[in-house]
Structures are given as structure tokens and as C-alpha cells.
Amino acid sequence: MSNTHLPPALQDMIAKAMATIASKDPAWLAACETIKWEINPNLRRVLGQAWYGYNKIEISGPFYNEGRGLAVYDTVTHELAHFIAYKVYKCKGHGMMWKYVHKNLGGDAKRCATVEKTGYVPKRNVITRVILEKGGKEYKITVGRWNRQRYSIEAVGYKYLRTIKIEGEREITLHSAKEVAKAACTSVFLDANLNVIGRMVDGKMTP
Numbered sequence: 001m002s003n004t005h006l007p008p009a010l011q012d013m014i015a016k017a018m019a020t021i022a023s024k025d026p027a028w029l030a031a032c033e034t035i036k037w038e039i040n041p042n043l044r045r046v047l048g049q050a051w052y053g054y055n056k057i058e059i060s061g062p063f064y065n066e067g068r069g070l071a072v073y074d075t076v077t078h079e080l081a082h083f084i085a086y087k088v089y090k091c092k093g094h095g096m097m098w099k100y101v102h103k104n105l106g107g108d109a110k111r112c113a114t115v116e117k118t119g120y121v122p123k124r125n126v127i128t129r130v131i132l133e134k135g136g137k138e139y140k141i142t143v144g145r146w147n148r149q150r151y152s153i154e155a156v157g158y159k160y161l162r163t164i165k166i167e168g169e170r171e172i173t174l175h176s177a178k179e180v181a182k183a184a185c186t187s188v189f190l191d192a193n194l195n196v197i198g199r200m201v202d203g204k205m206t207p
Contacts, residue, residue, distance in 0.1 A: 031087035
């Protein structure tokens, strides 16, 4: 594992985490010893990210520059625990196996780090969601999934209600089903900045 392009402080954290892993279980070490590490200056919504398919872990550049040492180390072990849980126990996400591994690596086994602990505010507190309805219940999906799979989602009986932006505990409606109906559309398509980039009118996309 060669990560000589990384800052020395981060290299030391990775080496410390790998030493802990080696002392726990040879299978854990095998799951992590070839991981490539990067600092991603554009990773702003999360502190770190594990890419199983690319065998890579990214650390947020803004977080690394602003975060405290212990918080960065906790993120290093957080992402390594994802690889171990996935490669050794076939578990994704922040379930019981991830928590077990992270605690054994000295972590707190919490999905999200606090502002007090990290000294950094990730931009994930602003989330966009499409709200659907089926059988009197509401469901939330991502805007991206709605744009990609709208036809199959509607085909199984889900109805579009509104698109919202979530800021903390506030929900701000951006587009609603009433607006769509008023514009004689069956749906709206949004870009990453929440702008309407197209409407479906009579089966055809229009600006």
C-alpha cells in the first residue's frame, strides 16, 4: 500500500489504524492492505467515502483542512470499518457488523460525526427529495432517482406529490404536483442545483 502523496499526518493515521487492524484479525488486514487513499477537495457533503469497486477511500479535503486530528482519525477508522464489514462479513452500510468493527478499531460506531467533535460543518444538511404517495403513505426518494426511474416508479402505483429541500428540520417545497398539473405536465426534471431543466407535456420533453 503506497500512499506517499498524502500529507504525513494522514499517513501516520492510516499506519496507526492498520497496525490496530493487524492486531485484531488477519482477515481484516487482508481486506484493507491494498486500499488506495485520496484527499478529495470536492468532497463536501460527507467527511469520507469508501469506494468498494475502486478499492479506494476518499477523505474530504475541506474537512481534513478544518477538522481536528482525532476527528480525522475517527473518519479513517470509520471508512476502514466499511471495507472490513463489506469484504469480510458481506455487510454494507452502518449496520451491526460495521459498528462492531468500528468499535474494535477505537471508533465511536456513530454514523455521523458531530460539529463539536470535528470542527467542520458538512453540507449534507441540505438534502433534496422527491415525495411520493402510495396507499395513503408518503415516501422519499432522491431527485436523481426520480429523474432516472420516473416511469418505472409511476408504473407500480407511486404518485408524485412534491419536491422538497431539507435544511436541518425544515422542509421547503420547491415544486408540487399542483404546479405540475397546472403546467399540463406529468412530471418535472431537476438538475443538481434544483432548477427545472425540463417538463413532460403530452409525452414530450419541453424546456
